[in-house]
Each structure stands twice: as structure tokens, then as C-alpha cells.
Amino acid sequence: MSQLITTPRLVEAGTSNTSHIGKPTSRVEGPAKVTGTAKYSAEFNVPDMLYGYVVTSPITKGRITKINTEPVLALAGVVQIFSHENVPSLAWFDRSYKDDVAPGGSPFRPLHDNEIKFNMQPVALVVAETFEVARYAASVLEIEYAEDKFDTNIDLKRDEGHEPGSGKTGFMPPPPPRGNPNDALKNATHRIEGEYIHGAQHHNPMEMFATTVEYHPDGKITAYDKTQGVYNVQQYITKIFGLSKDQARVVNHYMGGGFGSGLRPQYQVFLAVLAALELKQSVRVSLTRQQMFSFGHRPHTLQYLKMGTNPDGTLAALHHHALHETSRFEEYTENVVNWSGMLYQCENVKLGYQVAELDVYTPLDMRAPGAATGSFGLEVAMDEMAYAAGIDPLDFRIRNYAEQDQNMKKPFSSKKLRECYHEGATRFGWDKRTPEPRSMREGNQLIGWGMAGGVWDASMQKAAAKATFTADGKLLVQSAAGENGTGTYTIMTQIAAETLGLPIEAVTFELGDTNMPEAPVQGGSWTAASVGSAVKNVCTDIGEKLLKLAQKMEGSPLKGASIDDVHFADGQIRLSANPSEAVVVRDILAASGEEKLEAETSAMPNLIKQQPYSMHSHNAVFAEVRVDEDLGTVHVTRVVNAVAAGRILNTKTARSQVLGSVVWGISMALMEETVMDHTFGRYMNHNYAEYHIPVNADIHDIDVIFVEEEDDKVNPLGVKGIGEVGMLGVAAAITNAVYHATGKRVRELPIYMDKLL
Incomplete structure (x- = not known):
């Protein structure tokens, strides 16, 4: 080995061009998206693939009494029709399993029985050799129903006594009243009260939900699913179908918008996996735009606010109560009112919420869940109060x-x-x-x-990452995080590049695969904090390994230095006290004879x-x-x-x-x-x-x-x-x-x- 390689190259210190965090960096995945090489869940074309089309219920509550499948199965190209009549017994049907973000209650189980719980409920899956045949066959499938009375109107629930939900969604219930809010309001100099309402809202991301399940000859599957959490979907699949994690890989590299709609596994992934396992063939199930309205939404919410001020314009009392809808089978509860007890100084506060069970699908987290609703009511009421007080x-x-x-x-x-x-x-x-x-x-x-x-x-969840540094000076970092358009690929690349002093072009960040280290679902605005901290930690571990190898190099200026004594910049490890004393990172592996360095670690909040x-x-x-x-x-x-x-x-x-x-x-x-x-x-x-x-x-x-x-x-x-x-x-x-x-x-x-x- 030549002296040129084994002896560290000494370089003059200059201004670093590898400072990335905080800079307006363009998306690293941008070229893939605009050229079409970025593949979304409905774009993975695998050999011998079948197509599934979902049939939904036209009634809101009742029972299926008859499904006439024979004429449809006789159509050329139709392979199978799945319904409650032929779905096999599955592991999850004891109702014991919930996905990671499920609220309290019993999750909806597609095709489990003949009961209809909400309008547009999936009642059958038609599988055919082409999408067009599947769609046509679904349109002529005859299903008969017996309809029951239903209730979908939250306006009729105003005067009923609905207790709060179980609080199993992870949100803290409102704190108990503080001070004496009733007397304080009665004695206030100025008072306002009002009801603040918004109807149901649906996420409507541009990319509709779809799952492409690739069936492998050994019976394993790879599910390319639209989701904000590949590990959550994998857990869902393995629990329901009795598979091991090795048998069910879940992948999502790109997502055309989620806004919370992809936090939970949606029914198309269940249907696609079911069909693939039963038919032992690859299957794709894509939802239509209309079917995107059949699951999850920001709940229709009624808010009641009362406020009063002291003579000096400070708040004397604040009452905030919310009533929103949930389904008959799950107790979804949003954190609507808690923000009102936190955002403004007030000694006398009473907060409360209630949920009304209706014949609708369970609501679902939607961008700033609870807060978007609560801030509307609170901030309009604050404006009214300001006018009433003349401020x-x-x-x-x-x-x-x-x-x-x-x-x-x-x-x-x-x-x-x-x-x-x-x-x-x-x-x-x-x-x-x-x-x-x-x-x-x-x-x-x-x-x-x-x-x-x-x-x-501002929260943080446990997350893990893996890093591989190779002799050509390239760094690969992986974590099973999500990317629904927020810039995760780019900011993780920036964190990794800055931690090891590398140019952006030398770093590749990969995400969205259960073969990678586990990360939380992408929601709650915690991805940057959670996955970003894991990426920083694992790159620091690589840096420590590089430093140890650099110290073994002949004539190394870094002998005896700890990781706290050096910094990484411009592809070098530099002594912080004397930046001209440095080792070129690319020389280190060449000198050591190592082909690559690997590290895997996690990060979690410091409670x-x-x-x-x-x-x-x-x-x-x-x-x-x-x-x-x-x-x-x-x-x-x-x-x-x-x-x-x-x-x-x-x-x-x-x-x-x-x-x-x-x-x-x-x-x-x-x-x-x-x-x-x-x-x-x-x-x-x-x-x-x-x-x-x-x-x-x-x-x-x-x-x-x-x-x-x-x-x-x-x-x-x-x-x-x-x-x-x-x-x-x-x-x-x-x-x-x-x-x-x-x-x-x-x-x-x-x-x-x-x-x-």
C-alpha cells in the first residue's frame, strides 16, 4: 500500500461547504418525482397480476340478505368474488387486535359478516384479469339488503347526555375545572357566548389509496401500500393473517399526500392481501375517488364557548365544550378543548368534551387533529371578546x-x-x-x-436508523420512516451530511420499508424530531468508528483525540482546536483495508x-x-x-x-x-x-x-x-x-x- 494512502493528507482549513442544516435545500427526490421514476403504490407492475375492485354498500345500516355471484363469475376474465360468504377464518376475528393508532372499541373488519354499519361499507371484492373487467363485474354484481333505521345527524344529539370517550386515542382528557368559572363568568364585566360549528371534512389527498401485493413462489408477500407507517401495516397484516414478519414485507417509498388518512391501515390492504393469499397470485386493489370518502374524516363538531373579562381586559372566565361524532364500533376522541386552557392566561376555566355515536365510519386524525377544530372556536370567540371589551x-x-x-x-x-x-x-x-x-x-x-x-x-417518538459508509466516500442511511410530501428524504439527507461533513451528493437516505430499522408512523409533526435524532445518532456512531481508524493511520494528527475534540467538515475529520490538522475521510477506509463501516442505533425522548x-x-x-x-x-x-x-x-x-x-x-x-x-x-x-x-x-x-x-x-x-x-x-x-x-x-x-x- 502506498505512502500516499497510508499517510493522512493534511489540508488547509477553509470555509466549510458541508454545512447543510437550516439551508433552503431543494428536494433530493425531486428529479425522481418530476421524471416519473418515483413509484407509488399503484405503480408497481409485477408479473401475472390480478386486479381487485371494491363493491360498497348503498345502504347505511342493515344486513346483506343475498349475493348473486354466479352470473358475474361466469363473465370472461373474472377470477373470484370475495364476500362474507367465503372469507376464511382469520386470526384477528376475536376482535383482540388493534393497529398502532386505533381508538378504543372494536375495529371495523371488512367482509366479516353480513352486517352493514355505515354507508359505502365494502361488502365484496371482485377480482379479475384486468382492472376494466373487475370494474364492470363489480357494477353488475347483484346484492340484496334488509335496511334498518339509522342515525347520522349530530345536530339531534345536542341535548342528550353523551359521556366523553374512553380516551384511548392517546390524547389526554381535559383537566378538571380550575378556579370558579361559573361565578367568575357571572361577575365578569363583559361576556360573550356562542356555538361554533364545522361539518365533516375528508382528507382528499391527490393519490388515492391502493395496495399492490406481490405474491412470491415461497408464499411470502411484499405489499406496496399507501400508508404513513409501514411497520403499522406489517403488524396489521401479520396479526390478521397469522403470518410472520419474514412472510410479509411492506413498502412505501413515496406517498401522494396523506394528512393523517394513512395513519391506520385502510381496508384495501386487507382485501389485497386476502385475495393474494387465497389465489396465490399477485393482486392490486385501488380505491376510486368516491371510495376515498368511505373511511376516516375530520368529525363534524359542535363547540360551545363562553368568556368573560375583568375591567382591565384580562380574561375572568373561559368555558369550552365540544361534541363530535364517532362510530358505533370505535370511540374516537379528539383533543379539541385542551388548548383553550393553555393558550391564554385565565384563572377560571372549565373544559369538556363529549362524543355522539352515529352510524358513520370512525373519524380519523386529519392535519392538526383536534387543534384545527378547537383553535377555530377559541380564536373566533377571542375576537368576539376583544370587540365586546373594546380592545x-x-x-x-x-x-x-x-x-x-x-x-x-x-x-x-x-x-x-x-x-x-x-x-x-x-x-x-x-x-x-x-x-x-x-x-x-x-x-x-x-x-x-x-x-x-x-x-x-412538540413531541418525539422512539425511532431507529442504520448507516453504511463505504470506501468510495458514500454514505447510505436507512430508516422505515414515511414521506408523504413533507421533505423527509431531504432533511434526513441534510442531517446525515452535516453530521459527517459530507456533501449532499455523497449521501443517500432510504425510507419506507419494513426491511429497514423501525420508525413511528409519520404523523403528529414528530418525524423530524424522532427519525432525525436517530439519523444524527447513527451518523455520530459512524464518525466515532472513522475516528478510531484514523488514529491508527501513520502520522495521524488525530491520535489521542476524543470525538468531542474533532468536527467533520468538507470530507475531513478536523481537530477543533487546530482545523488545519485533519484527515481526509475517504483515505481512512483505504488505509484500514475495510470496505465499509456499519452502525445501527435508535433515539428516544429524554423523559x-x-x-x-x-x-x-x-x-x-x-x-x-x-x-x-x-x-x-x-x-x-x-x-x-x-x-x-x-x-x-x-x-x-x-x-x-x-x-x-x-x-x-x-x-x-x-x-x-x-x-x-x-x-x-x-x-x-x-x-x-x-x-x-x-x-x-x-x-x-x-x-x-x-x-x-x-x-x-x-x-x-x-x-x-x-x-x-x-x-x-x-x-x-x-x-x-x-x-x-x-x-x-x-x-x-x-x-x-x-x-x-
């Missing part, structure tokens, strides 16, 4: 600023909401606002300015360090609307969203997350609602044509501000999630702006023009 809405919030979490009686690990107010208001020009409703206009356009705030949990604190992200939103005085049409012309979310790993992808959150907030305020016809118990606008979401013409100026915030308690990276918090306050700020423009207080979303005329 500017921004000044009113600052006057009632909470310095600690009053629910938990803990200080915040960090909180820069006051800075969000200040920076957002300055950028928006809030000081130019005239307070009186209908006081700002241009021609027949009434102009309104409104604002609101939000708070979301001892975190326990004394309440950990959250915060934001403040300022919105401008223009309302046509004659027509009542509303356009959101300007939004400023100031977010305090700890360390920002990538300002480009982070900004993209908040932009998407604001668009969704506009959608929630003005357009989005799944309309139930209670005569049929069926969602009537279950398509993209009538379930309204924004188009380009609806979106104007959106300005995102990231407020600097350091937090060494939340996790080793100091990051907090932004995907959820960015949506909070948007719908409320728009609603408040509409009041400022028109003088009409709307408490029910969405704000259609008829509510303003």
Missing part, C-alpha cells in the same frame, strides 16, 4: 399572554408566541387597521383584517429532561379578505403566518409545509365540507367536483415567517414540528377578517356567500 384583537391576546402551561402547571420549554405576534403584525401592517367593522373598503369591495394564534405539541416542561410550537396568523358587498363572495388576498417551531432544518421545505397549511386553512374557512344527506345517511358530494378545495385562482399572497427559537429540551436537534401548527389559526383569522369587513359574525364553517348576504 384591539392583537392587544387583547398579548394582554392575556400565558407565561406557563396552566393545564399542566409547567413552564414551556420555549415559547416565542409574543415574537410571532410582533413580527407577523409588523410584516402585515396591522397598525394601519381601523377597528370598526365595514370601515375599510375599495369601491364595492369591503376589506377586512383578522388575526388568530395557535399551539401544537427525565423533558418531564418538567410543556413542549409546544406556536404561531400567529394575520389575514386580509375582500368581500364583494353585492354578491357576498370572499377572497383571501393576503396571509402572514409567523411560526415559532424551534430549529428549522430546511427553510425551503419548511416554508412549503406552511404554505400548504395556509391553503388548507383557506379551504377550511371558505370551501371544505362533506355534506351528509340524513335521509340516506350518505355523503352526497363524494368527488373532487363537488367537494370544494382551492385552485390556483383562490390563492394570493402568503408570507411565512420563521421566528428564531432555541430549545435544547425537546430533542437533540432542537426541532419542533411545523406541518400541523402552520394550519392553526388560519380559518379563524379569515373568519375574523370577514367580520371586520362585513360586520356579520359567522360561527359555522365554511363561510358561503349566503351567510353574508
